[in-house]
Amino acid sequence: MGLLDYFRSRRQNTAAIAKERLQILVAHERGERSRPSYLPMLQKEILEVIRKYVAVDQDAVTVTLEQDDNREILELNIVLPDRSEPTTGSGFVAVR
């Protein structure tokens, strides 16, 4: 490695790192912002109802909201303790 290469390799493209970090962060934070405020409460109440009948863990219920152009998909994912397979995608589709 020549002397020139030595100096070149020391100069990193930090702007590219900054851009990548920001793109990931901003996408994540926008997702959080657009979540309806009732989601955490909904998740908590669903968990309480399920726990009346089945002993499930605190983190057994996940509620996610996905959006595309003409609809929002509210996906409910419940992991039941006896079966190893989660019941996925059993949810409702809300069209807005």
Next chain:
Amino acid sequence: MARIVVVTSGKGGVGKTTTAASFATGLALRGNRTVVIDFDVGLRNLDLIMGCERRVVYDFVNVINREANLNQALIRDKRCEELFILPASQTRDKEALTKQGVGAVLDELSETFEYIVCDSPAGIEHGATMAMYFADDAIVVTNPEVSSVRDSDRMLGILASKSRRAENNQNPIREYLLLSRYSPSRVKQGEMLSVEDVQEILSVYLLGVIPESKAVLNASNRGVPVIFDNESDAGQAYADVVGRYLGEDLPHRFLDIQKKGFLSRLFGG
């Protein structure tokens, strides 16, 4: 009816007051009757940047509390006929800005002014919320730096949801990006986010790019908005910003490294 423009950013120290001062001055220099209001109650600085700190008698909070009327509190700029400054209070706290009080003052100003420029404090607390609540347009001042870009994105979210326009289901606030402290040479070396990078992340209309410039500190030292320094790069960039805001189609300047002549290289320019 006046157009209300908020100059905001989230992050502090990115150039909000510099921008508010030059933008308001630029509008007034083109013959528009303009008032610029300092919303940073407790930490006022617009008066210093505008060079009228020794002429402050009454302030924004005095007007809200009806301890003075608007004519007593407004300071007419000495260099520009159509420009007025409404300074912030230095002694009260930000809670003195009530939504009702601010709304009433803006309504009264709307009767006689064409543009009302609101210089927002940093952060997303009460003062900043009040500065943006009534806005028609927002200039989001951003530096090409990670924390500033992130805060600007946060601010754009708040502008879209917590304004009078959002609450009344009116057309949303018009959002403009102003990138300041831009250094083309550092961008070229891969050390700084480029205009394109920031635009790609924030996806907001680019109102202008203000280059990192010695003229900005020299201007604030003297209490003269940098737009008056029409020989400087920053002054010219702000003049372009005002033109673009008013609908002129102007190319962006100062995005490339300024070539220095032999003499300026020798003596430092």
